[in-house]
Amino acid sequence: MGTIRVVLGDDHTLVRQGLKALLESASIRVERESGDGRDLVRAVRAVRPDIAVVDVSMPLLNGLEATRRIRQISPETRVLILSMYPDPGYVTRARRLGAKGYVLKDEAPAQLIEAVKAVAAGGEYFTLAAAPAQENPLTPREREVLQLVAEGKKNAEIAEVMMRSLHTVRNHRARLMRKLGAHNAADLVQAAEALGLVRLAPPREVDDGA
Amino acid sequence: MDPLRLAIADDHALVREGLTRLLAGTEGIEVVAVVGDAASAAACLAEARPDVLLLDLSMPGTDGLSAIPHLREACPATRILVLSMYDEAEIAAEAIERGACGLISKASCADALVEAIRRVARGERLPVGPLLSPREREVLSLIGEGLGGDRIAARLGLSEKTVAHHRERLMEKLDIHTQAGLVAYARRSGLCRAD
Numbered sequence: 001m002g003t004i005r006v007v008l009g010d011d012h013t014l015v016r017q018g019l020k021a022l023l024e025s026a027s028i029r030v031e032r033e034s035g036d037g038r039d040l041v042r043a044v045r046a047v048r049p050d051i052a053v054v055d056v057s058m059p060l061l062n063g064l065e066a067t068r069r070i071r072q073i074s075p076e077t078r079v080l081i082l083s084m085y086p087d088p089g090y091v092t093r094a095r096r097l098g099a100k101g102y103v104l105k106d107e108a109p110a111q112l113i114e115a116v117k118a119v120a121a122g123g124e125y126f127t128l129a130a131a132p133a134q135e136n137p138l139t140p141r142e143r144e145v146l147q148l149v150a151e152g153k154k155n156a157e158i159a160e161v162m163m164r165s166l167h168t169v170r171n172h173r174a175r176l177m178r179k180l181g182a183h184n185a186a187d188l189v190q191a192a193e194a195l196g197l198v199r200l201a202p203p204r205e206v207d208d209g210a
Numbered sequence: 211m212d213p214l215r216l217a218i219a220d221d222h223a224l225v226r227e228g229l230t231r232l233l234a235g236t237e238g239i240e241v242v243a244v245v246g247d248a249a250s251a252a253a254c255l256a257e258a259r260p261d262v263l264l265l266d267l268s269m270p271g272t273d274g275l276s277a278i279p280h281l282r283e284a285c286p287a288t289r290i291l292v293l294s295m296y297d298e299a300e301i302a303a304e305a306i307e308r309g310a311c312g313l314i315s316k317a318s319c320a321d322a323l324v325e326a327i328r329r330v331a332r333g334e335r336l337p338v339g340p341l342l343s344p345r346e347r348e349v350l351s352l353i354g355e356g357l358g359g360d361r362i363a364a365r366l367g368l369s370e371k372t373v374a375h376h377r378e379r380l381m382e383k384l385d386i387h388t389q390a391g392l393v394a395y396a397r398r399s400g401l402c403r404a405d
Contacts, residue, residue: 012295012316014323018228025231035317084222109227152391185389186356189397199295200397 004120007032007047009040009066010055010082015105019053019082019112026113037061038161041069048074050120053112054099056083056090057199059151060161064093065140071098078119082112090196091126101125142176143197145169149185150192214331217243217258219251220266220293229264232320239327248277255285261331265310267294267301275301278308291330299339300347300399312336340383347401349376353389354396 006023008030010016020030031047034040037058044052052070056063067079080101081094091102100119103112104127115125138146141162148158159169176182180191192198216239220226226244233239243254247269255263263281267274278290290310294301297315305313311330314323326336342350345366352362359377363370377392386392396402 013319014232014293014316015225015228017320018225018230018232021231022224022228082224105222105224108223112224149388149390150394152386152388152394154388184356184358186354186393189390189393193397198394200394 004028004051004116005047005049006030006051006053006116007034007040007043007049007077008053009034009037009043009058009063011035011058012055022109022112023053023116026116028113028116035059037063037066040066041073044070044077045073049077051116052077052079053116054079054081056081056085057196060148061144062147062197064090064097065144067094067097067099068140080115080119080125085196087196095126103127137179138176138195142172142179143195145172146176146188146192146195147197149173150189150198211238213238213240214262214327215240215242215258215260216327217241217245217251217254217260217263217288219245219248219254219263219269221246221269222266225266233324236324239324248274248281251277252281252284255281255288259285260288262327263288263290264327265290265292267292267305267313275304275308278305278310282309289330289333291326291336296398297339298395298399299341300401302336302338303341306335306338313338342380342383346376346380346383349373350380350392350396350399351401353377353380353392354402356393 006028008016008020010019013035016033020033023030031049032043034043038060040054054063054066063081070077070079079099080103081099082103082105083090084105086104094102101115101124103115107127118125144162145158148161155166155169159166182188182191193200216233218226218229218241220229230241230244233241242260243258245251245254251263251265265274281290292305292310292313294313294315297313302313312326312335314326329336348366349362352365359370359373363373380392381387384395386395
């Protein structure tokens with residue numbers, strides 16, 4: 001087997017550059033890097049790598065939705081998900097969307113290398129047992145809109161990013177608010193966080209000394 | 211000139227390895243210790259006495275910020291550069307208040323990290339973004355909790371017009387232009403009470 005060609009997606013530049021250095025030390029070639037999910041999909045379409053290493057939480061389009069797109073536009077590319085969180089629900093969804101691997105950032109660097117090699121050879125590499133499938137009330141488009149709302153984008157900006165009309169975006173937004181029982185922006189952000197669409201710091205304990 | 215001696219504390223093995231490799235090739239910087247939690251960081255400081263400690267804020271089991279004073283005590287000569295997932299000015303200011311020399315976000319590139327490490331080693335304090343006034347923080351925290359302008363006004367004893375003005379100022383200062391954006395910022399900065 002020739003050199004394994006990878007496209008790498010993670011919005012933490014430092015982490016991404018570190019992962020690149022790690023992969024290249026194992027003679028794995030990182031052809032492109034991306035800091036958001038949409039750019040990642042474009043990069044995969046352009047270079048058609050053997051493997052896409054995809055962080056779950058990326059802005060504009062999270063890793064799981066990006067996996068769905070990647071499987072559609074470049075079926076020969078195998079997707080390996082990278083995550084900070086050991087969430088069995090994510091693993092189930094990742095599998096269902098066609099990912100061939102799931103590795104935690106907490107695991108030894110050697111695991112990532114092993115995972116890339118295993119998946120490139122046609123196998124799978126899941127480090128967590130998958131949870132039973134859960135009900136998810138939102139459609140993929142609704143989840144996209146919710147993520148972009150929680151990232152602070154105006155409806156017009158969302159329409160531009162998604163290449164849809166403003167009217168369509170408003171409809172999605174109204175529908176997802178109804179489905180989630182959300183009444184205001186704070187409810188939406190909380191829902192986005194709960195669904196893992198955005199990553200926010202956990203609320204801190206109130207500090208008496210503050 | 212002796213190389214700058216750096217210690218790294220981050221709870222994710224892949225991130226530790228990645229950062230170590232990134233910095234390994236950098237001229238003038240030597241990674242002398244790598245640890246995975248705050249307790250090991252304190253022990254490591256006392257022993258290895260690095261010039262700079264790169265400290266990840268989001269290590270589980272410790273509120274990273276509250277670990278800073280203990281680490282300063284373990285080795286006062288070590289300058290602490292906090293590594294964070296976010297670069298909100300409030301968090302940076304609090305880190306500095308507790309004894310760090312600055313904060314750099316994981317969204318920065320390797321060159322920016324090296325620059326920050328060198329500056330901190332020279333004894334500089336890294337600049338912090340625009341800070342909010344106490345009143346602006348109050349309004350933002352209530353926005354983060356989901357209160358509308360009328361309830362915020364009632365809670366703080368202000369007119370709705372004044373609250374609207376504060377909200378406008380917040381959006382300008384933070385370069386955020388939607389309600390949801392303000393809510394997310396409030397939650398990221400730790401301004402909202404735990405649910």
